[in-house]
Amino acid sequence: MSTAPTATTAENANLTDGFHVLVQSLLKNHLDRMYGVIGIPVTDVARIAQAKGIRYIGLRHESDAGNAAAAEGFITGKPGVYLTVSAPGFMNGLIPLKEATENGWPVIMLSGSSSRELIDLGEGDYEGLDQLNYAKPFAKAAYRVDKVEDIPLVVARAIRAACSGRPGGVYIDLPGDTLGQTVAQDVAESLLYEVNDPAPAQLPAPSVIESAMELLASAKKPLIYIGKGAAYAQCDDEVRQFVESTGAPYLAMSMAKGVLPDDHPQNAASDRGMTMREADVVVLLGARLNWMLNFGKGKHWNENVKFIQVDIDPTEIDNSRYIAAPVVGDLKSTVELFNDYLAAHPYKADPAWLEAIQADSAKNNARFSGAETADTVPMNHYNALGAIKKVTDANHDVYIANEGANALDDCRDIIDMYLPRHRLDCGTWGVMGVGLPYAIGAAATTGRPVISIHGDSAFGFDGMEVETICRYNLPVTVVVLNNGGIYRGDFKNLGTDGDPSPLTLSACAHYEKLMEAFGGTGYYATTPAEVEKYVAEGVASGKPTMVCCELSIHAGKESGHITYLNPQPVTGLLVGNEQEDLAEHRENGKLVD
Ligand code: ADP
Ligand code: TPW
Ligand code: MG
Numbered sequence: 001m002s003t004a005p006t007a008t009t010a011e012n013a014n015l016t017d018g019f020h021v022l023v024q025s026l027l028k029n030h031l032d033r034m035y036g037v038i039g040i041p042v043t044d045v046a047r048i049a050q051a052k053g054i055r056y057i058g059l060r061h062e063s064d065a066g067n068a069a070a071a072e073g074f075i076t077g078k079p080g081v082y083l084t085v086s087a088p089g090f091m092n093g094l095i096p097l098k099e100a101t102e103n104g105w106p107v108i109m110l111s112g113s114s115s116r117e118l119i120d121l122g123e124g125d126y127e128g129l130d131q132l133n134y135a136k137p138f139a140k141a142a143y144r145v146d147k148v149e150d151i152p153l154v155v156a157r158a159i160r161a162a163c164s165g166r167p168g169g170v171y172i173d174l175p176g177d178t179l180g181q182t183v184a185q186d187v188a189e190s191l192l193y194e195v196n197d198p199a200p201a202q203l204p205a206p207s208v209i210e211s212a213m214e215l216l217a218s219a220k221k222p223l224i225y226i227g228k229g230a231a232y233a234q235c236d237d238e239v240r241q242f243v244e245s246t247g248a249p250y251l252a253m254s255m256a257k258g259v260l261p262d263d264h265p266q267n268a269a270s271d272r273g274m275t276m277r278e279a280d281v282v283v284l285l286g287a288r289l290n291w292m293l294n295f296g297k298g299k300h301w302n303e304n305v306k307f308i309q310v311d312i313d314p315t316e317i318d319n320s321r322y323i324a325a326p327v328v329g330d331l332k333s334t335v336e337l338f339n340d341y342l343a344a345h346p347y348k349a350d351p352a353w354l355e356a357i358q359a360d361s362a363k364n365n366a367r368f369s370g371a372e373t374a375d376t377v378p379m380n381h382y383n384a385l386g387a388i389k390k391v392t393d394a395n396h397d398v399y400i401a402n403e404g405a406n407a408l409d410d411c412r413d414i415i416d417m418y419l420p421r422h423r424l425d426c427g428t429w430g431v432m433g434v435g436l437p438y439a440i441g442a443a444a445t446t447g448r449p450v451i452s453i454h455g456d457s458a459f460g461f462d463g464m465e466v467e468t469i470c471r472y473n474l475p476v477t478v479v480v481l482n483n484g485g486i487y488r489g490d491f492k493n494l495g496t497d498g499d500p501s502p503l504t505l506s507a508c509a510h511y512e513k514l515m516e517a518f519g520g521t522g523y524y525a526t527t528p529a530e531v532e533k534y535v536a537e538g539v540a541s542g543k544p545t546m547v548c549c550e551l552s553i554h555a556g557k558e559s560g561h562i563t564y565l566n567p568q569p570v571t572g573l574l575v576g577n578e579q580e581d582l583a584e585h586r587e588n589g590k591l592v593d
Contacts, residue, residue: 016182031159033057070169079159082110104232108159132144155172232421246349310329379531381407383528395539405457405562436476447475449477470519476544488557
C-alpha cells in the first residue's frame with residue numbers, strides 16, 4: 001500500500017495528494033468534524049484533517065464513531081463523517097452505517113482499503129477485503145474513488161446521496177493508492193466545489209394538498225402523529241402552526257419529542273392508547289407505519305381510520321396498509337402548504353375531542369405521578385427517572401441520549417422534552433450501544449450539556465467511550481440505572497450448573513469508578529434525592545460526570561414495553577416448573593428464592 005505523503009521535496013512543491021484533497025473537499029462542504037479510529041492506511045487522513053481545522057474525535061470503536069457521526073447528522077441535517085481502517089475497522093463501521101440508514105439519518109463513512117489489484121486477484125493483502133461490495137447492502141449508496149482527481153466529486157456525490165430523499169448512510173472506499181496519488185495543486189484547487197442544494201425541496205401538487213386537507217376536514221377525531229422525520233426536517237414552526245391551527249391532539253414518536261414542547265396542551269401522550277383507538281383521520285408527519293406504530297392496523301387503531309401520510313419517500317406509502325391520502329414531499333414545504341391551505345379554508349377539530357383526551361390524561365397522570373416522586377429505596381426506574389426529570393425540567397437545553405429496555409421506555413415516558421432534536425435513542429432498530437456515541441456526537445456538535453441515560457446492560461455495549469468523554473472533556477453526565485441485568489436482575493438459572501441466568505449482570509457494580517479511572521467525577525446514588533443532586537451537579541459542572549444508580553433487582557419488565565414481541569416456547573415442551581417460571585419471569589420478577 002502506498003501511503004507516504006509527498007509534498008515536502010522541491011520537485012513536489014506544487015503538488016498535493018489524496019489526503020489533502022479529501023480534507024479540502026470536506027472543508028469546502030463545511031464538514032468540519034470527523035469521528036474515527038485510525039490505522040493503516042488512514043492515519044494521515046486524520047492527522048491532516050486535524051492540521052487543516054477539522055475537529056477529529058477519536059473514539060474507541062468504529063461502531064461508536066459511526067453512531068457519533070449519525071447523531072451529528074440527525075441534529076444538524078448535514079452528514080456526520082467517520083473514518084475507519086480497512087477490513088476489521090471497516091466491518092465494525094458497517095453496523096452504524098446500516099443503523100443510520102434505518103433511522104433515515106445522513107452519515108458518510110470513509111474507509112481506507114487495499115489496492116484494487118491485490119483485492120481483485122484475492123492475493124491476501126494486509127487487512128484486505130472487497131469492501132465496496134460488502135458495503136453495498138448496508139448503505140444507501142457506496143462509491144470507490146480510484147483517481148485523486150475524483151475525490152471532490154465523490155465527496156459531493158456522497159453528500160447528495162446522504163441528504164436527499166430519505167437520508168441515509170453513504171460509504172466511500174478510499175484505497176491507500178488513491179490517497180497517495182499526487183496532482184498539481186492548482187488542478188486540485190480547480191476541482192474543489194461545494195455541492196449545490198443537496199436536499200432539494202420537493203413540493204406536492206396543489207391537488208394533493210387539497211385532497212389531504214379535505215380528508216382532514218371530514219375528521220371527527222383527528223390526530224397528528226409527529227415522527228423523527230419531522231424532527232430531522234427542521235420544520236418546527238410549520239408543525240406547531242399546523243397543530244395549533246387545527247386544534248387536533250398530537251402524539252410524538254420518541255425522537256420527535258420536543259418538536260413541540262411535551263407540556264403542550266394538545267399533547268395526547270398521557271392518553272395514547274385511547275387516542276389511537278378512537279382517531280378517525282391520522283396525519284403522519286415523518287413517521288413510518290412500521291412496528292413502532294403497529295403497521296397502522298390491528299387492535300391499536302380504529303378499524304375505520306384513514307391516514308394522510310406525508311413522506312419524502314414515495315415507496316413508504318402503502319408500506320403496510322392502504323393510505324387514503326398519500327402526500328409525497330418534503331415536510332417543511334408540505335406543512336407550509338397545509339398551513340397556507342388552512343389559512344384560506346380554516347378547519348378546527350371539535351374541541352370536545354381534545355377535552356376528552358385532556359380529562360383522561362389528567363386522570364392517568366394523577367395515577368402514575370406518585371411512582372415518579374416516591375422515596376422508595378432501593379429505587380426503581382420510575383423514581384430514579386423522576387429525580388432526573390427534576391433536573392431536565394430546570395434545564396431545557398440539555399440533550400438526552402438514552403438506551404436500554406425499561407431504562408429506555410420509562411425514560412421516554414417520564415422525561416419531558418422541550419426543544420426539538422434533543423433526544424437520541426435506540427431508534428428504529430432498538431439498538432443497544434448507541435447511547436454514549438450519541439452523547440459524544442451531541443456534545444461535540446452542540447457544546448451543550450448531555451445526560452446519557454443507560455440500562456446497565458446497554459452501558460456495557462459502549463462503556464469504554466467514557467474514556468473518550470474524559471479525553472475530550474465533553475459536558476456529558478452518564479447515568480447508569482443498575483437493576484442488575486438485562487431487563488431485571490432477579491432471574492433464575494433454569495438449569496443446574498449454578499451459573500448466573502442469561503439475563504443477570506452485576507447488581508453491585510460501581511460503574512462510576514470507570515469515570516473516575518479516566519479523571520472524571522463519579523457518584524454512587526441509592527436514593528432519588530442523591531440522583532437529583534448528582535445529576536444536577538454533573539450538568540452544572542459541564543464536565544465528565546457519572547452517576548451509578550442502585551435500583552432494585554426486581555425493577556423492570558422483560559423487554560420493557562415490548563414484552564409482547566417475545567416469541568413463546570411451545571407449551572408442553574417445557575419440563576418441570578419451567579413453564580411457570582417463564583411466565584413469572586415475564587410477569588413480575590419475584591423469582592429470587
Ligand atoms: P419514527 O421512528 O419517529 O416514527 P421514522 O424513522 O419511522 O420515524 O419515519 C421517518 C420518516 O420521515 C421516513 O419515512 C422518512 O422518509 C421521512 N422523512 C425524512 N426526512 C423527511 C423530509 N425532509 N420530508 C419528508 N419526510 C421525511
Ligand atoms: C445490539 C437486545 C434489548 S434491551 C437490552 C438488550 C440486551 C438490554 C436491556 O437491559 P438494560 O435495561 O440495558 O439493563 P433495563 O433497564 O431494562 O434493565 N444487542 C443489540 N441490541 C439489542 N437490542 C439487544 C442486543 C436487548
Ligand atoms: Mg438493567
